[in-house]
Amino acid sequence: MPNHHLFTSPNYPLPPITKQHSPTMGSIPASGSSDPCKMLRVDGSRIVNAAGETVILKGAGVGGCLNMENFITGYAGHEHEHRAQMAEVLGEARSQFFFDRLIHHFFSDDDAAYFASLGLNCIRIPINHRHFMDDMNPSTIRPEGFKLVDRIVDVCAKHNLYTILDLHTVPGGQNQDWHSDSGLSRAMFWEFKDLQDRAIQLWEALAEHYKGNPYVAGYNPLNEPADPYKATNGHHGARLVAWYERCERAIRAIDPDHILFVDGNTYAMDFRAFPEKTLPNTVYAIHDYSMLGFPISEQYEGTDAQNKALRQQLDRKVEYMRSKNVPVWNGEFGPVYASAQNAGSEMEAAAINAKRIGLLRAQLKNYAADSISWSIWLYKDIGYQGMVYVDPSSPYMKLIQPFVDKKQALGLDFWGVVNKEGVKHLYEPFVNGLRETVPEPFRNKKYPKIWNFDRHVERVVRECLMSEYAGWELAELFRGKTEEELEELAASFAFKNCKGREQLNETLRLDAAGKL
Numbered sequence: 001m002p003n004h005h006l007f008t009s010p011n012y013p014l015p016p017i018t019k020q021h022s023p024t025m026g027s028i029p030a031s032g033s034s035d036p037c038k039m040l041r042v043d044g045s046r047i048v049n050a051a052g053e054t055v056i057l058k059g060a061g062v063g064g065c066l067n068m069e070n071f072i073t074g075y076a077g078h079e080h081e082h083r084a085q086m087a088e089v090l091g092e093a094r095s096q097f098f099f100d101r102l103i104h105h106f107f108s109d110d111d112a113a114y115f116a117s118l119g120l121n122c123i124r125i126p127i128n129h130r131h132f133m134d135d136m137n138p139s140t141i142r143p144e145g146f147k148l149v150d151r152i153v154d155v156c157a158k159h160n161l162y163t164i165l166d167l168h169t170v171p172g173g174q175n176q177d178w179h180s181d182s183g184l185s186r187a188m189f190w191e192f193k194d195l196q197d198r199a200i201q202l203w204e205a206l207a208e209h210y211k212g213n214p215y216v217a218g219y220n221p222l223n224e225p226a227d228p229y230k231a232t233n234g235h236h237g238a239r240l241v242a243w244y245e246r247c248e249r250a251i252r253a254i255d256p257d258h259i260l261f262v263d264g265n266t267y268a269m270d271f272r273a274f275p276e277k278t279l280p281n282t283v284y285a286i287h288d289y290s291m292l293g294f295p296i297s298e299q300y301e302g303t304d305a306q307n308k309a310l311r312q313q314l315d316r317k318v319e320y321m322r323s324k325n326v327p328v329w330n331g332e333f334g335p336v337y338a339s340a341q342n343a344g345s346e347m348e349a350a351a352i353n354a355k356r357i358g359l360l361r362a363q364l365k366n367y368a369a370d371s372i373s374w375s376i377w378l379y380k381d382i383g384y385q386g387m388v389y390v391d392p393s394s395p396y397m398k399l400i401q402p403f404v405d406k407k408q409a410l411g412l413d414f415w416g417v418v419n420k421e422g423v424k425h426l427y428e429p430f431v432n433g434l435r436e437t438v439p440e441p442f443r444n445k446k447y448p449k450i451w452n453f454d455r456h457v458e459r460v461v462r463e464c465l466m467s468e469y470a471g472w473e474l475a476e477l478f479r480g481k482t483e484e485e486l487e488e489l490a491a492s493f494a495f496k497n498c499k500g501r502e503q504l505n506e507t508l509r510l511d512a513a514g515k516l
Contacts, residue, residue: 007083007130037162039214040259042281045325047259047373057162057217057373058512059122060115061332064381065106066148067126067168069179070467071416072381073102074400075474076407077467079128079181085475090486097483101490103148106380109155110495111388115379116159118505119512122217123156124331124375125149126168128181132202135171138194141205157215164261164375165206166220166331170199175226175267176448178414178463185459190227190239199243200250211255218259220331221247224267224287228447236447237265237273248279261285261329264317266448268331271320278324283373285331286317293335293359295418299352300335300359307362314366330367330374335359336385337501342408342418357503364511376508380498384416387505388498396492403474412467414459431457 038049046054064072068079075082087095107123115123132145153163172189173182182188189195203221210216227240244262251260260282264271268287278284290310291297300306321328335356343349367374376387382397382404383389390397407413409422420427431454435443443453451459481489491497510516 007128007134035160037157037160037215037217039212039257040162040217041257042259042283042327045321045327046371047283047327054371055121055373056371057122057164057329057375058508059120059124059161059374060376060379060387061124061126061166062107062111062152062379063126063168063179063377065103065126065152066131067128067179067181069415071384071413072378072386074382074404074407076412076470077464078178078183080130081183081468081471082474085471086478089475089479090481094481094483094486098478098481098486098490101487102493105491105494107152107155108495109158111380112155112159112161114388114495114500116161118509120161120508121512122162122164122373122375123152123379124164124166124220125152126166126223128169129167129171129199129202130169130181132205133171133198138171138198139201141202146209153210153213153215162215162217164217164220165210166223166261167199167202168223170202170222171195174222175224176459177224177226177267178467179223183464183468185456185464187226187228190229196239196243196246200247203247204250204254207251207255207258211257216258218261218283219251220261220263220285221251222263223331225263226266226448231273233273235265235270235272237270240265241273241275244279248282252280257281259283261331263287263331264320266450269317271317274320278326283327283329284321284324285329286314287332288314288317288330288363289333290335290359290363293356295336295338295352300355300362302358302362310359310362311366314363314370318370318372328370328372330372332375332377333363334376334378334385336415337504338418339383353503357507360504360507361516364507364516368511368514368516380493386501387508388495388500390492391497391499394492394497396489399477399489400474403470403477406473407467407470410462410466410470411458412462412470414463427458427461 040047040049040055047057049055063069070076083099127149131148132142134140149165156163168179169181170189172192172195173180173184173187174189175187176185206219221244225240227237229238230236231238231241248260260279262279262282263285265273268285292300292306318328337356338349338352340346340349343352378385380386380388383392408417411417411420411423434457435453446456
């Protein structure tokens with residue numbers, strides 16, 4: 001069981017951060033806009049500011065900071081398990097020190113300045129509810145959570161960047177994945193009203209704290225909900241729709257002004273259970289990943305058939321919004337990138353990445369054609385998908401890289417696995433045997449049905465059970481580290497110690513300037 005108080009900071013005195021920039025990243029130009037952000041609202045199918053001017057939000061999610069994920073920072077499994085394992089190995093005080101420092105370095109003034117220099121204008125802040133709520137003391141909202149979010153909101157405001165507050169995890173988990181940090185492959189949030197009530201309580205507290213703040217573009221109440229309960233029309237999402245209506249009323253009673261950014265059901269892809277009447281001052285959000293940008297599928301070659309499929313995928317997801325004349329926000333999308341290590345050579349990695357950038361450009365052109373706001377996933381990580389990534393020669397990567405390699409070879413992180421050939425001999429006979437015990441008509445009964453039988457099994461066996469075991473191996477790498485050593489490891493995530501994925505960032509800069 002998780003040690004629930006491990007998200008609480010003991011308020012260590014924090015060493016000063018020097019403001020110097022790596023030759024890799026270069027010096028940071030002035031922010032892209034000198035105009036201060038103004039409160040946004042919905043006007044028909046547009047997002048507009050106080051003057052009625054259309055605003056297209058273009059940005060990135062800073063996942064891995066206030067909601068950690070295994071492929072972003074390198075651990076295995078779920079964040080609360082990772083924290084508990086680190087606390088057992090390091091002791092609670094030094095473990096908390098390390099996580100506090102990692103969060104501090106992960107997104108700073110330097111990061112916001114660089115981001116703004118690209119002409120982008122919005123940062124999505126994924127938030128783990130445990131920063132605000134203790135499962136053993138559920139009625140109390142922790143003030144430490146506001147301090148963490150305030151720091152990012154304020155540093156973004158300094159550079160005239162909007163922020164969107166994204167509740168990425170809720171008690172019990174709103175979806176079946178690792179990034180809801182439930183530790184399960186079942187979304188228990190939909191099965192207990194008291195868990196749903198707690199999420200409403202948190203949003204009431206956030207609304208009270210951020211009401212009137214023009215630098216907050218709005219609130220993203222749930223990331224990628226996946227509610228299996230069917231509405232009267234036979235489509236999944238009945239309890240999600242009811243919860244959204246409750247959440248909207250609760251927020252509006254406190255903060256009538258901020259926009260809501262509402263994800264569709266089944267990982268922000270399905271609006272078929274949504275009602276005829278839309279919520280007021282609300283943007284509806286899709287996530288638009290294309291499998292053409294991942295190593296487990298056919299690769300993007302720019303063919304007419306592929307471009308048509310990309311367009312059709314987008315059209316299907318935004319059909320509800322078009323029919324209701326409301327704005328669209330693409331809250332997550334983006335390919336992943338190869339390295340010489342996993343592609344075999346620098347030349348092969350470059351060839352793969354050229355195709356991934358080609359896919360990104362095609363998607364951005366589709367969004368521009370429809371005036372869709374977007375937030376790419378991801379701003380920073382250890383080298384798989386981020387605009388900025390930790391230097392492979394940094395102390396942190398030198399320490400954990402062998403573990404990351406082993407974790408990938410074992411196929412433990414769905415998002416970070418390049419291929420599964422290394423464990424095929426273990427899992428293929430096992431899964432085949434299990435599949436044969438389930439009669440064929442019932443193999444596709446389990447929700448979400450977009451996953452086949454094999455995928456459901458590997459989520460439970462690899463990404464929950466085996467990843468939790470592997471997490472102890474990572475924690476042992478930190479045993480005996482002093483605070484000075486832990487600070488050095490955490491500082492590997494500081495902007496000055498990171499590298500930029502220049503081809504990706506240049507593509508985003510061109511799009512922001514309308515030159516793509």
